[in-house]
Amino acid sequence: xxxxVEAARANAQASAxxxxxxxxxxxxxxxxxxxxxxALDAETQLLHSTVAAYEKxxxxxxxxxxxxxxxxxxxxxxxxxxxxxxxxxxDLGVQRAQFEHAIAVLTGQPASGFSVEIAPLASVPPVVPVxxxxxxxERRPDVAGNERRMAAAxxxxxxxxxxxxxxxxLGASGGxxxxxxxxxxxxxxxxxxxGASAVGTVFDAxxxxxxxxxxxxxxxxxxxxYRGTVLGAFQEVEDSLxxxxxxxxxxxxxxxxxxxxxxxxxxxxxxxxxxxxxxxxVITAQxxxxxxxxxxxxxxxxxxxxxxxxxxxxxxxxxxxELPVVQKDTRPALPSGQ
Numbered sequence: 107x108x109x110x111v112e113a114a115r116a117n118a119q120a121s122a123x124x125x126x127x128x129x130x131x132x133x134x135x136x137x138x139x140x141x142x143x144x145a146l147d148a149e150t151q152l153l154h155s156t157v158a159a160y161e162k163x164x165x166x167x168x169x170x171x172x173x174x175x176x177x178x179x180x181x182x183x184x185x186x187x188x189x190x191x192x193x194x195x196x197d198l199g200v201q202r203a204q205f206e207h208a209i210a211v212l213t214g215q216p217a218s219g220f221s222v223e224i225a226p227l228a229s230v231p232p233v234v235p236v237x238x239x240x241x242x243x244e245r246r247p248d249v250a251g252n253e254r255r256m257a258a259a260x261x262x263x264x265x266x267x268x269x270x271x272x273x274x275x276l277g278a279s280g281g282x283x284x285x286x287x288x289x290x291x292x293x294x295x296x297x298x299x300x301g302a303s304a305v306g307t308v309f310d311a312x313x314x315x316x317x318x319x320x321x322x323x324x325x326x327x328x329x330x331x332y333r334g335t336v337l338g339a340f341q342e343v344e345d346s347l348x349x350x351x352x353x354x355x356x357x358x359x360x361x362x363x364x365x366x367x368x369x370x371x372x373x374x375x376x377x378x379x380x381x382x383x384x385x386x387x388v389i390t391a392q393x394x395x396x397x398x399x400x401x402x403x404x405x406x407x408x409x410x411x412x413x414x415x416x417x418x419x420x421x422x423x424x425x426x427x428e429l430p431v432v433q434k435d436t437r438p439a440l441p442s443g444q
Contacts, residue, residue, distance in 0.1 A: 109264035116258035119429045123251030126424055130247060134418035136212040138411045141227065143205040145407025146198050148226035149400055153195040156396055160188040163375075163392075167385060180385035187389050191396070227406055231350060231413035245421030246339050250429060252332040259325040263318070339419065346416035353409045360402045367395040 210220035374391035377383035
């Protein structure tokens with residue numbers, strides 16, 4: 107009876123952890139969609155300012171054509187560059203609408219009547235303190251849930267043993283032993299100590315023996331699931347930390363590329379106005395500068411989504427102490443196996 111209560115209590119806590127894990131995943135998805143939308147806003151703002159610059163360049167080229175300084179080819183090239191950039195801005199609007207609709211769904215609102223005001227991304231990833239590996243196990247609800255399922259499976263072994271010996275008097279304790287996470291990964295380090303004297307079931311055609319073996323197999327499976335969850339948790343944290351570190355380096359390099367592209371564009375414009383360069387050189391410099399600027403904005407968005415992934419991998423501030431405490435059975439103790 108007590109093992110049954112113990113298993114039910116652990117399963118109830120596992121269900122609570124599963125609910126929290128779904129809640130964490132939904133919040134992480136919402137944050138990720140939001141930052142990607144803001145990155146698109148920044149990229150759209152860049153394209154709009156670029157379109158304005160290209161309009162002025164087209165006007166200048168037309169004036170030069172009217173004065174007989176350049177050919178009509180230069181005008182056509184300037185028009186092509188302008189319209190191509192306008193089309194890119196429209197395409198970003200399609201992507202933004204999709205993220206806006208996703209945010210609406212995640213916040214429980216109809217997409218048709220939901221909108222997010224345009225505001226370009228201007229944030230940098232926060233510094234997320236990462237504690238010891240043992241703290242990670244307490245932060246993640248999926249780890250806590252699998253640990254509780256493992257405890258429930260361990261209690262089920264006791265229930266199966268009690269059914270196999272219906273009249274036995276059993277003084278037993280069960281659980282996990284080990285002082286480090288390494289021990290947990292070495293397989294079922296379970297202990298059971300019992301002293302008994304009774305008459306068991308004489309004949310049940312092997313049914314109870316099979317149930318006992320089934321319970322032990324389920325326990326072994328729960329340990330394997332727990333081990334996989336823990337290893338996956340560490341991998342997700344390491345992946346996110348590596349992404350943040352590398353993206354920070356990439357952002358610095360890309361900023362240098364943007365600065366160099368801007369200098370090249372300025373030089374090409376000066377050469378074109380001085381009549382020593384064709385408009386093709388200007389278009390090439392414009393394309394390179396715009397491409398580098400867009401990549402820089404995209405990296406900023408990726409840094410924010412990587413930060414969201416890291417916070418999710420760390421449990422989002424959740425802690426195993428937040429698992430509901432199920433009221434313990436306070437009735438007088440019964441002989442084990444009853």
